[in-house]
Amino acid sequence: MNEKLSLTELQHIIRDSLYLALPEMYWVIAEISEMKENYNGHCYLELVEKLPDEINIRSRIRAVIWNNRYRFIKSYFENAAGESLRDGLKILIRVKIEYHEIYGLSLLINDIDPAFTIGEMALRRQQILKKLETEGVLTMNRELEFPVVPQRIAVISSANAAGYTDFMKHLKENGFGYVFYSALFETPMQGKETESGIIKALDRIASHIDKFDLAVIIRGGGSQTDLSWFDNYNIAYYITQFPLPVITGIGHEKDLSVTDIVANRSLKTPTAVADFLIGCMNETDNHIIELSNEIADRSMLMVNQSKMMIETARLRLIPVAKGQLSSNIIALKRKEEILVNALKNRLNLLANKLTGFGNSLKILDPVNVLKRGYTITSLNGKILKKCEQIKKEDVLDTKFSDGSVRSKVLGM
Structure with missing residues (x-):
């Protein structure tokens, strides 16, 4: 074929051939890789089909929804699926082949068809939950002991979200005067950065684990159709491994996301989370008051019982003490009598001994000895007891009872 075609002519042939071969509309399954709405209301998408590894791409094509159809399709899909059209969503769409020269x-x-996406989302949720259950981690955060006083709170949210503001205001203005300490770990709560943002926030909190009692994830102010960002395996797995209890308040009235299911507690809104924490504090406060009252009542009861026991013992001890005192007095009197008698006997005995000693002394008195016919002979003033003490020519003095004589020894 020697005919030469211009590029435009070739493009027209391709276009006409495609329209001839594919004249109808087709239902096609694809994943939204990228989606943009322009200023005039048209929606431009990049659609892909991934390999089973969910990473590598098998095919790719551009798509468009003109503004007159996009308004209807967007509203219809969100109302039916409870989810916004967004990147990463698998959809079933009715399409017509378009070919443009440029x-x-x-x-x-x-x-x-929203029903397809709903089914895909439900299937994906079930696959994530099944995987977590198979790994044995599904309930790990729920099994953590919840703090008795949940006062130090790590908050994962967007700083500008109305829900975060409501949460903080509700905590601060609680009617009981409780003081809560919180730190915000800011992260996007919808869109592609939701996963990485929440995981980074959890890592930062974990590095200061001793400063917090629990973590809360609150979405506040976002659309109800953005819940699928929390049907995420990596976010859920991080929560199951997190060392502190996690509470979610991501604002969905109908269904629980995977993030809600693995959390220690799941509540509908940020305000509900604040109410729950205030309620926990109030419950602990009331429990302490009840314990204090119980301790006071038991203490008073013990004091009264002790008083009664003491009074009973006193009443019992009075007659016993009186009887014991009387017995002791009688015993003391008896001992006194015995002691007095013993002393008298002892004194009489000593008196008799003294009398005997006196008589003996009288008998042995030299005067009385001389009266009985004895004499006392002395030499130079010393009483002589033996004859050998005397020698010839000694002058001796001899004392009698009625006088004394002096004599000289003439011989031995």
Whole structure:
């Protein structure tokens, strides 16, 4: 074939061939890789089909929803699926093949089936939950002991979210005067950065674990259709491994996300989380008051019982003490009598001994001895007891009872 075609002519042949071969509309399953709305209300998408590894791409094509259809499709899908059209979502769409000389091949989206996406989302949720259960981690955070006084709170949220403001205001203005200490770990709560942001926040909290009693994840102020960002395996796994109890308040009235299911507690809104924490503090406060009252009542009862026991013992001891005192007095009197008699006997005995000693002394008195016919002879003033003490010519003095004589020894 020697005919020469211009590029535009070739493009027209390709276009006409495609339209001839594929004249109808087709239902196609694809994943939204990228999605943008422009200023005039048109929606431009990049659709992909991934390999089973969920990473590598098998095919890719551009698609468009013109503004007159996009308003309807967007509203219809969100109302039916409870989810916004967004990156990463798998959808079933009714398309027509489009070919443009400049922009090439694309798909013109005419309709969407929310039921397919709902099923895919539910299947994905179940697959994530099943995987967590198989790994044995599904209930790990729920099994952590909840703090008795949940006063130090690590908050994962967006600083500008109305829900975060409501949460903090509700805690601060609680009617009981409780003081809560909180630190915000700011992160996007919707969109592609939700996963990495929450995981980084959890890591930062874990590095200061001793400063907090628990962590709360509150979404506040976001659309109810953004819940699927929390049907995420990595976020859920991080929560199951987190060393502190995690409470979620991501604001969905109908369904629980995977993040809600693995958390220690799941509540509907940030305000509900604040109410729960205030309630925990109040419950502990009331319990302490009850214990204090119980201790006071028991102490008073013990004091009264002790008083009664003491009074009973006193009443019992009075007659016993009186009887014992009387017995002791009688015993003392008896001992006194015995002691007096013993002393008298002892004194009489000593008196008799003294009398005997006196008589003996009288008998042995030299005067009385001389009266009985004895004499006392002395030499130079010394009483002589033996004859050998005397020698010839000694002058001796001899004393009688009625006088004394002096004599000289003439011989031995």
